[in-house]
Amino acid sequence: MRLSRYFLPVLKETPREAQIVSHRYMLQAGMIKQASAGIYSWLPLGFKVLRKLENIxxxxxxxxxxxxxxxxxxxxxxxxxxxxxxxxxxxxxxRVEDRHGREMVYGPTNEELITDIFRSHVGSYKELPLTLYHIQWKFRDEVRPRFGVMRGREFFMKDGYNFDLTKEDALHAYNRHLVSYLRTYERMGLKAIPMRADSGPIGGEDTHEFLVLAETGESEVFYDSAVTDLHLGSRVVDYDSVAQCQAIFDEWTTPYARTDETHDEGVFVEVPEERRRKARGIEVGQIFYFGTKYSESMNATVDDGQGNKVPVHMGSHGIGVSRLLGAIIEANHDDKGIIWPEGVTPFHCGILNMRSGDEAADAACDAIYDSLTALGLEPLYDDRDERAGAKFGTMDMIGLPWRITVGPRGLKNGVVELTCRRTGESEELPPQQAVEKIAQIYRDIQ
Amino acid sequence: MRLSRYFLPVLKETPREAQIVSHRYMLQAGMIKQASAGIYSWLPLGFKVLRKLENIxxxxxxxxxxxxxxxxxxxxxxxxxxxxxxxxxxxxxxRVEDRHGREMVYGPTNEELITDIFRSHVGSYKELPLTLYHIQWKFRDEVRPRFGVMRGREFFMKDGYNFDLTKEDALHAYNRHLVSYLRTYERMGLKAIPMRADSGPIGGEDTHEFLVLAETGESEVFYDSAVTDLHLGSRVVDYDSVAQCQAIFDEWTTPYARTDETHDEGVFVEVPEERRRKARGIEVGQIFYFGTKYSESMNATVDDGQGNKVPVHMGSHGIGVSRLLGAIIEANHDDKGIIWPEGVTPFHCGILNMRSGDEAADAACDAIYDSLTALGLEPLYDDRDERAGAKFGTMDMIGLPWRITVGPRGLKNGVVELTCRRTGESEELPPQQAVEKIAQIYRDIQ
Incomplete structure (x- = not known):
């Protein structure tokens, strides 16, 4: 994408209404615009990241x-x-009333609707196990929406529902969700810690929240630092294997990790002191096992193969997709702007033309653009007729992890500058080597 | 996908509430389930097609x-x-009221909101031309929702908005949309004819509707059959070229084609009699140029480069994405069920195991499944322990364009049966040849 053809309304001033850094940067980087309190339009750059998260x-x-x-x-x-x-x-x-006076609600969650679908179509244990999910806009009419997309009213959420014959099967579904969530967050460059939590209005026996550590988090969290050393990495997981999913569940939930709601100081002090951590966290997901709570009240039963109609065991499992965007920025930024992890960056690489209009610089930028594109990467090329300072400011704010800077002086020596947004480190190298290096970085994370 | 692990609640009985074939088949094929009048849940098979249309x-x-x-x-x-x-x-x-008594609306369209975004961020002709679009759920509280997703209340629509300095630029945007819509419909296997239309509550000077011919269409249409012979095919179009887009516009809109709203019998009789057609059509899109209607009332102006603030020229352009699913089925079915065009089919090929449990048949099906998957195709393998008759019925209803039938008898001769859903024609050939033939068909449509 050439910036001259893009819609990236970067703000020069600091928005006054933003209390936390992710909200401020999302406004400044031209990612969102408030439509009304707690309701946002996603401008092209914001939508691009949102769509990447949705796809992951x-x-x-x-x-x-x-x-x-x-x-x-x-x-x-x-x-x-x-x-x-x-x-x-x-x-x-x-709550909404339609033209015929029928009452409806803008769904804040979907246990009822999915249970209704299930009971209409499934009658036998043979059709289990079954887990259905969707990613859809939800609405919760918060009294005081704030923190941008972190506590919005209209928000984008993945919610999944498992239906199982027995509690054991449902707990496997619970563990399967835990593993899939860990992998999801890792791909997004986030370290999210599962913590035992309270169930709240969903109800249920077992529930874990996933929290990303960040100073601006709404929850106080207490954990054994051993949990932050865990990685799934490239481990191959057979999601059908009860033992494998249980082992990962055990590995991640054995170290102490709780929110203030469930924190138990008496247990916490047993963690070796040098590993005891107190911090703040942002909730980015939650899993529940709630047994037959909804299947009993809504009569969702199956034939168990022995002639009995039994209520199914259920759980629900959510990831706040729009909120994740805020959480990623809270955990990945500096005072110049956002620093996207490679797995979610809206563009793979920025190309900054130090002197648009200069024949050699323009040609070099075009060639780099074409090479990156041919390798399946998406660059954002700042081809505007702007001062170099403004271009650097924009690139830093929108936070692409890699930048290639092209100027007439370097080109005379046959080099461009490749800069890492996170470390700020730069190196000079020939254009094709810069391109190949970036391509290798993205190959490695796949 | 193995059918034993999928959620495909095919109905045996014919749903009484469905008046038209697409509604009936979408219910029978387990694609949708009504949540309330005119509001549907998209079950996995329906969602899969919806997502393909969205991506196209x-x-x-x-x-x-x-x-x-x-x-x-x-x-x-x-x-x-x-x-x-x-x-x-x-x-x-x-209309909705939130907890603080603030009035909101569930957007039926987005001219106001996009104009507000535009005026907040764009101030100069240098940032034009600009076309922004989104694909989002809309709501229109129809008095009498019916025909399934064809006239639902909550519906999924692509709506795009162009902002241009001059009427000429805006008309180029109009033509660009026409071309992109023609290509979109062609990829979906639809012949949609642009017809001059009335503008209705959106307002405006120029507008064309795109209609798909189908007996159940809500509009009566009159056209010169020459228009149905036109194809974009693999033509390469430079969307920046005013001349190229204008030429395609002229090519498609010169032959007579109008809905009953704009039909002019006096002009129609000038079409040679053997090419005069009267039929019914389903509206699947509409493009508008409405000049400065919204930019004047909402004060969306730009500096024109000569020191004047001028209101921008705008248009809006919609494709009914969820409705398209119904239209595709109305135009592609027989009395056994749906017949998906290759470009939008939920799975590329069905694999039907005539005797699940037979060692050779199971192994052959697994091998075909793996070969198709390795080629990047997505098969749906009916591995259920069901009668062959029920399996054929399901495959015909859900309408995958190609089916490979595997049975012990054929395997003894080293062959499987490859069947085209549309023509019903079958041929026997070795499994790998069947796989290669299907792969080639999908390569050809790319």
Whole structure:
């Protein structure tokens, strides 16, 4: 993409309404624009990252054997009355009346609707196990929306639901989700720690939250530093294997890691002192096993093969996709702007023309652009007729992990400058070597 | 995908509520389930096709140089009051009040919101031309929703908006959209005819609707059969070229083609009689040029380079993505079920095991499955322990364009059966040849 043809309204001034860095940078980098309180438009750069996150979530869910589908944003109120949550959910649930006076809600979550689909179509244990998920816009009418997309009202969430014959099968589904979430966050360059949590209005027995460490996190967290040394890396996981998923669950949940809601000082002090950590965290996902809570109230039963109708064991599992964008920035930035991890960056590499209009510089930039594109990479080429200072400022703010800077002086020596956004380190090398180096970096993370 | 692990709730009975074939087949093939009147959940098979259509629309819009973004579903009422459409839009617009009593609307279209984004960020002719689009759920509270996803209330639409300095530039954007839409529909296996139309509540001077011929279409259409002979095919189009886009516009809009709203019998009789056609059509898209209607009422101006602030020339351009699914089925089916065009089929090929449990048949199916997958194709393998008759019925209903049938008898002779869903023609050939033939078919349509 050539910047002259892109829509990247970078703000010069610091937006006053932004209290945290991710909100400020997303506004400044021209990624979002507020439509009304807690509701945002995603401008091209923001949408591009959002779509990348969505695709990573899809890939990892399908790798785990979960089936994608899509439920609507508006749901009939009757289902919520049936489950007993219609009155209990309170003012966070946006209630709507259509032209015929029928009550609907803008879904804040989908347990009721998915259970209704399940009970309409599934009647036998033979069709289990089954995990369905979707990634759809949700609405929660927060009293005081803030922190940009981190606590918005209209937000993009992946929510998945497992249906199993037994508690054991449902706990395998729970572990399978834990593993798929760990892999999802790792691909996004995030270290998210599963922590035992409270279940809240969803209800349930077992639940873990995934928290990304960041100073601006809304939760206080307590953990054994051993948990942050764990990596899935390139481990191959057979998601059908109960033992493999259980082993990863055990590995990640044995070290102490809890939020303030479930923190137990008496247990925490048993962690060796040098490994005891207290910090703040941002919640980016949560998994639940809630047994037969919804299947009983909504009569979602299956034939168990012995002539009995039994309620299915269920769980629900969410990843806040739009919120993740904020969390990634909270965990990856400096005072000049965003620093995207390679796995989610909107463009793979920036090309900065120090002197647009200079024949040699223009030709070199075009050649680099074409070479990167031919290798399947997407560069963002700042071809505008702007001062070099403004171009550097824009590149730093939007945070592409790699930048190739092209100027007439370097070209005379046959070199361009390759700069790493995270370290700030630069090296001079011939254009084709810079291109090959970037291509190798992206090959390595696949 | 193995069918034993998929969620494909094929209905045996014919759903009574469905008045048209696409609605009936989408329910029977387990693609959708109604959540409430005019609001649907997309089950895995339906979602898979919807996502393919969405991706094709994205690819063709970006090929034309248009920039993807995403606006929220809920919009502030103030913007609609500013444009003057808040009261005029009537009961089709779903109005919502949040917990603080603020009025919002579930967007039926986005002229106001995009104009607000534009005026906030763009001030100079130098940043033009600009076309932004998104693909997002919309809501129109139809009095009587019907025909499944063809006239739903919550629907998935691509809407794009061009901003140009002059009328000439805006008309080039109009033509560019026409070309990109023609290419989009062709990739989906549809013949959609641009027809001069009325502008309705969007307002504007120039507008064309795109109609797919189908007996169940809601509009009566009149056209010169010459228009249905036109194909873009593999023509390379430079979307920046005013002349090229204008030439395609002229080519497609010179033959007579109008809906009943704009039909002029006096002009129609000048078409040679043997080419005069009267038929029914389904609207699958519409493009508008409406000049400065919104930019004047909402004060979206730019500096024209000579010190004047001038309102920008705009147009809006829509494709009904969820509706397209119904239109494709209306135009591609027989009495046994759907017949997907290769460009949009949810799976590339079905594999039907005539005798699951037979060692040779199972092994042959697995080998075919692996070969197709290795070639980048996605097969759907019916590995269920079901009667062959039920398996054939399911495959015909869900309409994959190609099917490989594997049975013990054929395997003894070293062959499987390759069947074309559209023609019903079958041929026996060795498994690897069947695989290669299918791979070649999909290579050819790329």
């Amino acid at each position: 979530v899809h890939e990892e869910q399908q790798r785990a054997g979960h089936l994608p589908m899509l439920m609507p944003t508006l749901q009939p109120a009757e289902l919520w009355q049936e489950s007993g949550r219609y009155n209990g959910y309170g003012k966070e649930m946006l | 629309v994205h690819e063709e819009q970006q090929r034309a140089g248009h920039l993807p973004m995403l606006m929220p579903t809920l919009q502030p009422a103030e913007l609609w009051q500013e444009s003057g459409r808040y009261n005029g839009y009537g009961k089709e617009m779903l």
